[in-house]
Amino acid sequence: MSTELEITLLADHTTAANPDVIIVPTARHDGAVKVPVGLPTEVAGVAIPATIDPAFAERHRFKAKRGQTLILSQAPGAPTLLAVGIGDPTVPDDEAWRRALAAALRAAAGPRALLLLTLPSTITEPRLGEAVATGAYLAVHRTDLKTGEPRPSLETLEVAAFAAGGVSIQAAEGLAAGIADGLVVARAVALVRDLVNRVPSELTPRRLAASLLRRLEKAPKVEASVWREARIEEERLGGLLGVARGSSEAPRLLIATYDPSAVGNDDEDASPPTSRKYVTPEAQAAPDSEELAHIVLVGKGVTFDSGGLSLKTATGMTTMKTDMSGAAVVMAAILGCSELGVQARVTAIAPMTENMPGGAAMKPGDVLTARNGTTIEVLNTDAEGRLILADGLSLAVERQPDAIIDVATLTGAAVVALGSSMGAVMGSDQALVDAVLAAAETAGEPMWQLPLVADYESQIDSDIADIKNIGSPGEAGSITAGLFLQRFTGDIPWAHLDIAGPARADKATGYIAKGGTGFALRTLLTYLRSLG
Ligand code: BES
Ligand code: MN
Ligand code: ZN
Numbered sequence: 001m002s003t004e005l006e007i008t009l010l011a012d013h014t015t016a017a018n019p020d021v022i023i024v025p026t027a028r029h030d031g032a033v034k035v036p037v038g039l040p041t042e043v044a045g046v047a048i049p050a051t052i053d054p055a056f057a058e059r060h061r062f063k064a065k066r067g068q069t070l071i072l073s074q075a076p077g078a079p080t081l082l083a084v085g086i087g088d089p090t091v092p093d094d095e096a097w098r099r100a101l102a103a104a105l106r107a108a109a110g111p112r113a114l115l116l117l118t119l120p121s122t123i124t125e126p127r128l129g130e131a132v133a134t135g136a137y138l139a140v141h142r143t144d145l146k147t148g149e150p151r152p153s154l155e156t157l158e159v160a161a162f163a164a165g166g167v168s169i170q171a172a173e174g175l176a177a178g179i180a181d182g183l184v185v186a187r188a189v190a191l192v193r194d195l196v197n198r199v200p201s202e203l204t205p206r207r208l209a210a211s212l213l214r215r216l217e218k219a220p221k222v223e224a225s226v227w228r229e230a231r232i233e234e235e236r237l238g239g240l241l242g243v244a245r246g247s248s249e250a251p252r253l254l255i256a257t258y259d260p261s262a263v264g265n266d267d268e269d270a271s272p273p274t275s276r277k278y279v280t281p282e283a284q285a286a287p288d289s290e291e292l293a294h295i296v297l298v299g300k301g302v303t304f305d306s307g308g309l310s311l312k313t314a315t316g317m318t319t320m321k322t323d324m325s326g327a328a329v330v331m332a333a334i335l336g337c338s339e340l341g342v343q344a345r346v347t348a349i350a351p352m353t354e355n356m357p358g359g360a361a362m363k364p365g366d367v368l369t370a371r372n373g374t375t376i377e378v379l380n381t382d383a384e385g386r387l388i389l390a391d392g393l394s395l396a397v398e399r400q401p402d403a404i405i406d407v408a409t410l411t412g413a414a415v416v417a418l419g420s421s422m423g424a425v426m427g428s429d430q431a432l433v434d435a436v437l438a439a440a441e442t443a444g445e446p447m448w449q450l451p452l453v454a455d456y457e458s459q460i461d462s463d464i465a466d467i468k469n470i471g472s473p474g475e476a477g478s479i480t481a482g483l484f485l486q487r488f489t490g491d492i493p494w495a496h497l498d499i500a501g502p503a504r505a506d507k508a509t510g511y512i513a514k515g516g517t518g519f520a521l522r523t524l525l526t527y528l529r530s531l532g
Helices: 054-059 094-107 125-140 173-197 205-218 229-234 238-244 281-285 320-340 385-398 412-418 430-443 454-460 477-486 521-529
Strands: 006-010 021-029 032-034 069-073 080-085 112-118 156-163 222-227 252-258 294-299 301-305 345-355 367-369 375-377 403-408 423-427 447-449 494-498
Touching: 006 125, 006 173, 021 094, 032 054, 069 094, 080 094, 094 112, 094 125, 112 125, 125 156, 125 173, 156 173, 173 205, 173 320, 173 521, 205 222, 205 252, 205 301, 205 320, 205 345, 222 320, 229 238, 229 252, 238 345, 238 367, 238 385, 252 320, 252 385, 294 320, 294 385, 301 320, 301 385, 320 345, 320 403, 320 521, 345 385, 385 403, 385 477, 403 430, 403 521, 412 423, 412 477, 423 430, 423 477, 430 447, 430 494, 430 521, 454 477, 477 494
Parallel strands: 006 156, 021 080, 021 112, 112 156, 294 345, 294 403, 301 345, 403 494, 423 447
Antiparallel strands: 021 032, 069 080, 222 252, 252 345, 367 375, 423 494
């Protein structure tokens, strides 16, 4: 039996299965709270009002703000009728729907909910379905941190759609497709959350790589492999090897490619690609890989960051199991692309290691040689993310993609600058940065661009190597980290997402759970789906 939230689009609202709560979206329009016109007058034995009494709304300070809830009726044995705000109905706002669903389901009295929607909405049917499903699933998805078992607080969400006059819409295909996609996205986010929340001595680099590889191998049109130490040495990943030296756990590098033009690797009957005569109909219909955009994602996979010999403080270390978020995000993006059938070739590269102060640890003053030959003077072993990303980005450039996007919990300075709900974006190509920012806006993941100030480049000059791994203390730490990374991106359009703040939440809000958040994954999927 599935223990996750099931979302069903009903063809007819009279078939709703004994809901515990009926959710009515409400908007604020012309200064008054409005129930949408087009709902039936009665659903599951509960009267649905055409309007909300202004005095009643006023008394409860209900203004139909995004995610605000108000119980309209509640009788023993009958479903609770719950109004939830979606804000201004004239503004297309996907996030309002996610927050509304999250708030309503968290306020729900029992395990079965029924959502009433009228179409057309402020956003298209697919977007509405996706926002509803994502907000709902993520609001109630919980993994018991003690048992590892999923424990959603809700079992079913049924959705009934209506046209003007309270008529059930039998086949809201766009809505159904949106719900299906929204569930794929939400499950991918849940995977990242669950990985981030694992205890660090259990989720070592080897286990993280193996766990993701197992899933990637099952995904259609995905090829994945793990590099072990011997291969990492052979490939001269000096940054990754340097960071891993202080740990008794071996490093890994996970690399996965989703290619929609590939002959399905899950198809037993697929003939070898060389025998053109026998290609499957699916392969014939598939796009030519030459015409597809190729994007390489690089994710920081530090499964625990103690700081190394430049040891962190006791409190600074408490959340450092989160430091593999970037790796989990980029690999979950590959899984999402595969399930959603994204029309772009997407490669994800994730160097994975612990950063520990062992007897063989790299020392401040050491010089490492990264994959692309750049020499790096390590002056602070706690600036380890950029060392492993140097190799990851070098590998990305070798693939000559159309764009590179890296995701990393890179600097505490990003948390100082933007707080813990906003990510920082930097990049060498403004069009790419703008596309990422637009995707972030749609996804409801707040991000803000920081400039790669060329004048600060001298801060990372080194007397004994090409560059050093820290800038001037207390000055623009996120930007100098970005400038460091830029040295490894060649002439490929590149964007860098510093998610040090939002990768983790210290309390649950809306559809964001406490602990790992999966931040940046929904932005990446939104961006990748916009290609081709
Ligand atoms: N993983 C940390 C960044 C971080 C800090 C993430 C706080 C989340 C919350 C990173 O490896 C790090 O330690 N960065 C140093 C860089 C400094 C030594 C130049 C930092 O931000 O202090
Ligand atoms: Mn560090
Ligand atoms: Zn780190």
